[in-house]
C-alpha cells in the first residue's frame with residue numbers, strides 16, 4: 001500500500017467510526033425505557049394503555065413496591081410474578097423511575 005492510499009483508508013475508517021458514533025448517540029434509549037419496552041405489549045405503549053392496568057401516572061416507589069410484591073410471590077403465581085422474576089432490584093428501580101415520568 002502506498003502512502004496516499006494508506007491515508008485514504010485511514011480517513012475512511014475514521015469517517016465510519018464517527019458516523020457509527022453519531023448513530024449510537026441518536027438511537028440509545030434511557031436504560032429504564034429500554035427495559036420498560038418489555039411491558040408495552042400488555043400495558044400499552046409507554047404504559048399508557050390500552051391493556052391491563054395502566055402504569056403511567058404512578059410514582060416510582062409505588063411501581064417498585066408493586067413489582068417487588070409480584071416478585072416475592074405474595075400476589076400468587078401470576079403473569080407478573082413470572083415476568084418480574086428476571087429483573088434485579090437495580091433494573092426494577094430503573095424501570096419504575098422511567099415509567100414514573102409517563103403521565
Ligand code: HEC
Nearest residue numbers: 035036038039041042052053063066067078079080083095
Ligand atoms: C404478558 C402480559 C404482561 C406483561 C408483559 C407485563 N405485565 Fe404487568 N400486569 C399484567 C397483568 C395481567 C397484571 C394484573 C395482575 C394482577 O393484578 O393479578 C399486571 C399488573 C401490573 C402491575 C400492578 C398494577 C396495578 O395497578 O395493580 C404493575 C406495576 C405491572 N404490571 C408492571 C409491569 C411492568 C413494569 C412490566 C414490564 C417489566 C409488566 N408489568 C409487564 C400483565 C403483564
